[in-house]
Amino acid sequence: MESFPVEICEGNQHMSESVFVGLCEIVGTSQQVAIRREAEDIMEMMERRVTPYDGILGMLSGSTREGFRLEGSDIDVMLWPNNHRVIINMFQSEYYNPANTTLILSDSSESPPGFTLLQLLTPTTYRDVQSASVRMNDRVYISSSIYRQLTCSVVMANSTVHGPCGSGVRGRAEYDTAFCFVCDFWPLSASSWINRCHAWPDPEVLTDIVRNGCHFVAIGHPFGPHEYEEWRISFSRAEYKCISTMNHSQFLTYGLLKLFLKEVINQQSEETNELLCSYHMKTTIFWAIQQNTLPHWCPQNLLAGFWVCFKLLLKWVYEGICPNFFIPQNNLFLTKINGSAQNRLFLQLHELYKKGLACLLQSSSIRSYIIDVLYNPRAFVCTDESLIMSEVDYDIELLNTIRIVTNVGSGKHQYIKAIHTIEQWVDSRLTHRQVVMLQKLTASVLQHTAVMLHNMYTNISVNKKMYIADKMSCRMLKLAAKFGFVSDMLYVALYYYKTLRYREDLSVIEITKVKLAQPYLMYNGHVDRERYTLTVGGQSWSTKMRQAIAWDIKLYNNICYISELIPEQQSALQNRQPTLYIPVFVVLHFLEFLCYRHIDTTLSQAALDELQVLVHHDQGLYVHDLYRDISWEILGICQQITGNLQAALYSYQQSLTQYPWNKIQTATQRRIQDMIQSTPYQL
Structure with missing residues (x-):
């Protein structure tokens, strides 16, 4: 040349x-980007606090973590076993307890720059690490190629290997999930970078980056001597810190x-x-x-x-x-x-x-x-x-971001840790954006803790304990509804139906219906900008959230919120889907139908008619395209309860034709099969 x-x-x-x-x-403007990053910061800090030491930690990486929301961007996630740690030299082993930590030694002596072999020093109980272990020169190493194949579809079934990741499409987004290992130390091969940072990034950020170490992702150098065993050093966390500055x-x-x-x-x-x-x-x-x-x-x-x-x-x-x-x-x-x-x-x-x-x-x-x-x-x-x-644009950005913040896991001990973490954060210095994110996170934790608490005491014979648990659950749900979204009232309604309080439930439903019918409501990013601005413009985000914002209902699948959806939750769990997402107006009419079944059959049928019109004719305004599987399913359940089996069969069949976001197909197929077997002459 x-x-x-x-x-x-x-x-x-x-x-x-x-x-x-x-x-x-x-x-995005600087404020929009800050909203996106701060939400992920809170989620990452929360996940670190609530994940058990023998659990799996994760972090969003790539352009989404950096603050981009460009069309066609991938969702990149890195995951690693929390009780496995990579060390750079043997002296660093003294920082860990070998009784509960699997130690892995980075050996880059024969690898190209930026790559290394990972030698397994202590036993592991993690099955995929055991299966990926290979012996070379009388030492045990973790093969990156075997590990990549074993973990490719752990998060999402039927993923395909792409680089160090398992890749696929979920909804409209492509995803990459990379199972890796974490190292608390800065690699020696990157020590020259520290000396190069005279002007950027500044010393405080530099110290933070070095202190947080690096990761090792499962891909070797194609020209290296051990391509199928080598691992690449990933500076994903360091890169995010640099971009944040x-x-x-x-x-x-x-x-x-x-x-x-x-x-x-x-x-x-x-x-x-x-x-x-x-x-x-x-x-x-x-x-x-x-x-x-x-x-x-x-x-x-x-x-x-x-x-x-x-x-x-x-x-x-x-x-x-x-x-x-x-x-x-x-x-x-x-x-x-x-x-x-x-x-x-x-x-x-x-x-x-x-x-x-x-x-x-x-x-x-x-x-x-x-x-x-x-x-x-x-x-x-x-x-x-x-x-x-505009102000509305920022509110929509915040709303979309807050959705992410509510995902805090679903185990009892995780919720207890989450509550303690929130208590500590309340006393710390937070931005206005972080305060409102924390507000919604608190509401979410209280909602799911309340239902879990009730489930724990349902089958015991001590009435006093059941009474106390019920009082606590009610208080938590009502408190969450006071500073959560408008739609969070429906968690109270779900609980009232579960505990047979049908008239109280209908009272909550009526109040919620009035609030959801307001012309200034912001839902799924849809909003009448002029009316929204006239009604809540200039008010705090906290006030807007309580008065003018609704979002879909999220149910963790290992917690029973309503017995009518147990088959769907079990189906989703079998397919590694931890949550059900249901459109808020579908839940509203569903609960209204169920409650009126015990009080007034005419009004029950009216609620079912409203649900049917919504599911059949909505054009994406109130029923998100990705949640049509569960929407048709719930309509079918209601129709089957009333004995309208032909209509129920049609609804179940429609559910099967939708995008399987909630992974409920097994439950749908079983409902169809049971219905045909029990009443073949009616179908």
Whole structure:
């Protein structure tokens, strides 16, 4: 290859500001990104506190963890056995109790930079680790290839191996789950990175990163001497910390690189569209920031920052070397970008480079923002984030994020630990966003603890204990309803039905119906913006949550909330689905139908008619497409109870044709089979 000119290309300031606004609308404003990250921070801290030492810990990683919500992005999750620890040298073993911790030694003496063998030092009770153990040179090592195959479908059935992960599609999202091992120490091969951090990240962040160590994911180097046994060092947690220290212009530049890769670079030809990946873009922005190639990262310099990164990427492709940010000796281009493939990719990138910033016009996401400025260069561009996104947009973002926060497991001891953790957090310094997330998390913990408590004392003969447990459950549920979503009233209704309080239940249902019928209600991201703003605009998030926000009902499948859904919960558990998600209006009509069965059959039929209209005719406003399986199922259950078996059979069959989000097909098929066997002449 011949050398190419690397010319200085400063982005037009006005155009940069326009792209800044566009990226805020696509990627998110700094406040939106903060909402997403803080929710995950709370969930990660909670999971660490409540997971038993012999349990499995997990963490969201990749672009979703970093704060992106780009269309088509994967959901990346890393999981590891909590009582297994990797050490870098034998001296570090003194920090652990060998009686309850399986120790693994990282041996990188024969591996390429960034990779290592994992030697099993002490016995393990974890079956997959035992099965993946292989003997080499009179030592026992954990084979990455065997371990990857064994754990591929642990989280999601029928996943396929993709890199170190088990991959598949759930709903509309692709997922990658990587079972790995955690190390509390910083690897020696990355020690040079510590000495390189003079300006970025700052010393406090640097200390935190090093203190939190790294992970080892199950994939070896294809050119290494032990490809099928080697493990790759993962700096996923460190990368997240680095990204969290970026200012928003730097983060948006990273987002622009990701869009440029997807919409421009990968559209050049089929031969080269898989050579570069998002991780290369992340590596580029890391090096560009740390090398201080652009003194000021701000909205006015956004395109200048992009151009600095693009030139660096082009240089790497020309040289065939992309140095890993933490271990520069690990060339990320070594396996794919070499020879003729490298040459083709360079020529394509160089053609884009020669066009200058006009190459961004090929990006479908960014083009319109650039064209607006080109046609009207004197137009005023406002970069004030408070004017880019409305109050309602932030509320929708917060609502979508709070959903994630409510997932705290379903074991008795986990809930006790969760409550203690929440007590400690109440006294700590929290942002307004964290307070409202904690508020909803508390409501969720109280709801599921209350039902679990009732189930524990249902079958005992001591009436006093049952009475006390019932009083405590009622108080917890009512307290949760006071500061949770509007829809959280239905957890009280579920409990009242379970404890045969039908008239009290109907009273709660009527109150909830009135609140859910308000024209300003925000549900599943749907909202009348004008009425919502007029009614609760300017009020605290806590007030909005209690008065104007509803979400679907989540039931943990190892807790019985209502006997009519036991088969569905059992089916879901058999298919490794821990929760049922049911549309709130389906639950409302379901409970109304069941309660009126004991009081007024005419009103019971009216409730069933409303449920039928909802399930048959809703266009995604009140019944989410992904939850139509359980919605048709519940309609069928109600129809079967009334003796309308033909209608019930139709509803069950419709349930089977929906996307199997809740994994209830086994229960549906059994209901159909039982119905046909018991009353074949009616069907």
